Amino acid sequence: MPARPAIDVDLAGVILAVTNDQPRLLARAGEPPRLPSGRFDPVADSTLDRGARRWVRDQTGLEVGYVEQLYTFGDRDRGAAAQAAGGGRLLSVAYLALVREEQPAPGATWLPIYQLFPWEDHRLGRPAVIPEVIAPALLAWAAAAPDEAERVDRTERAQVAFGLGQAAWDEVRALERYELLYEAGLVAEYHADRGEPAGAGPASQPMALDHRRIAATAVQRLRGKLGYRPVVFELLPQAFTLLALQRVVEALAGVRLHKQNFRRTVERAGLVEGTGRYDTATGGRPAELFSFRHEVLRERPRSGVPLPGR
Amino acid sequence: MPARPAIDVDLAGVILAVTNDQPRLLARAGEPPRLPSGRFDPVADSTLDRGARRWVRDQTGLEVGYVEQLYTFGDRDRGAAAQAAGGGRLLSVAYLALVREEQPAPGATWLPIYQLFPWEDHRLGRPAVIPEVIAPALLAWAAAAPDEAERVDRTERAQVAFGLGQAAWDEVRALERYELLYEAGLVAEYHADRGEPAGAGPASQPMALDHRRIAATAVQRLRGKLGYRPVVFELLPQAFTLLALQRVVEALAGVRLHKQNFRRTVERAGLVEGTGRYDTATGGRPAELFSFRHEVLRERPRSGVPLPGR
DNA sequence: GTGGTTATACTCATGGTGAGTATAAGGAGA
């Protein structure tokens, strides 16, 4: 057998839940926190998906329902320190999992994703950190580009990603935003990867290695999917009020929605059906409990929850 | 160092071009044909993307522009024969690349994708193979399910995937369709993977290992992206007529579009701008040549070509 | 110049969407 350079493959999981209107991901305690991950076992795991399920169970005690492969990360400089210490090149196959309820997990904590990405939560309006910190820093970074073409390109990317100037905010582009901030040296990981002291940037919780990038990938994928696949229901109990549904969508998308229109669209699309039961703990008029209407899958090829710009 | 079970990682590429209204992918000659692929070199390739570019250049002579990671395939039973012969577990990171023109490639041929997936081309109406072969075979497979729940599930999946009954055809679900046919034993690879003689199914060109599944993944991803990202232009020359643009979109999506409405939407969205030059070889009135209007990226977050159902 | 072909302009009905107003049905406290 020819000598082969060593490649390690591990599986990393972004396990998401929404509690009290806050999306959270499961993180392993530590500073900085890291995603649950485990080495892929080519003997025990007959498929990557099953491998992902296995070590999520082992590490967090959670039995996940919805699982989806996100992306495979394999840049050489990711986790430079870890690789120098351990063995060869590290490839991480990242997974997104959605779980219904917050459950206790030994050695793991639920980390609100908007601590990782404070610029992503627009439910109370555009976060002040964008005009006050991010926009000026990105524009300075763009202005410092070596040549005119690069200057134009950086400026345009900043405008598109963060909705500056005439560009509109597109909640889906979460990964693009993180990568731009990384490239501009505005997140802690940029400096950590280079063994430098931390630079300036918007206050935000970093993660180990490139785990925050993986989390951003998950957010982007999930936000993109909300609009054309009924994935939200993986995060809700079997019966829920329309407002509860809306709050979960808003939490994930990071935007506020018009209540009456949300309701109208969800009902008219046949996404949900009334159960005849009511939730009386609303603080006002009782709200009917609805459940996901499975038949919608047959009726409409794209069945998602209404979001602006679609 | 602890003994590690061997994991091989290779990169497989779906390299797409559209010529004469036919989407084609680059395949390495042989029977069955295979995708261009190469072992990932953890020493030479600093990133997976660069690795993909490198061996595409090495194997096909093409310098690709647009490249996007698709998915990582790692099931144990994929390429069972190859793994038994060679080494350990094989992981393939698949890439999609779009190239502008058909160029000669030594040892490689352009393989029309609708030879791989005859059921995907609805430009001349729904292919006869669906009602005549696929639908009956899938329904028979569903009826043969071990229990009632599974029977219902299979029937529903078949209806949704192939637009049977009340369900509408959704051109994006190409991977779902291939996977369903595989599961039902209606593609040659199903039997090849089990060392059985080929069974019945729609006439179609198989590929080596799970390469046809990878190709289906590429089709699904590309069709999905058409509607919200200006990716088509990677496949067109710098200047093109609106009909040429429409034909490429139709070729990829596998559906026919209304000419006047396509034109209206593309122009009103600001996706293209007239060049003032004209193509006189249309066979009728000369058509203005248009080019992609780059500013659209700043103006609209989702800028894609119009497709039905969006 | 006639007919064939493709390009391009315009019309019209329909349905979805954003935004807002109005009404219903609970609870808490005077």
Next chain:
DNA sequence: TCTCCTTATACTCACCATGAGTATAACCAC
């Protein structure tokens, strides 16, 4: 019991995008 506050739900209206089709323009071959 009445009032007020809160949330749920129904309805209206203007606007725009879309599907479908008709009409006209501009080239070629004969």
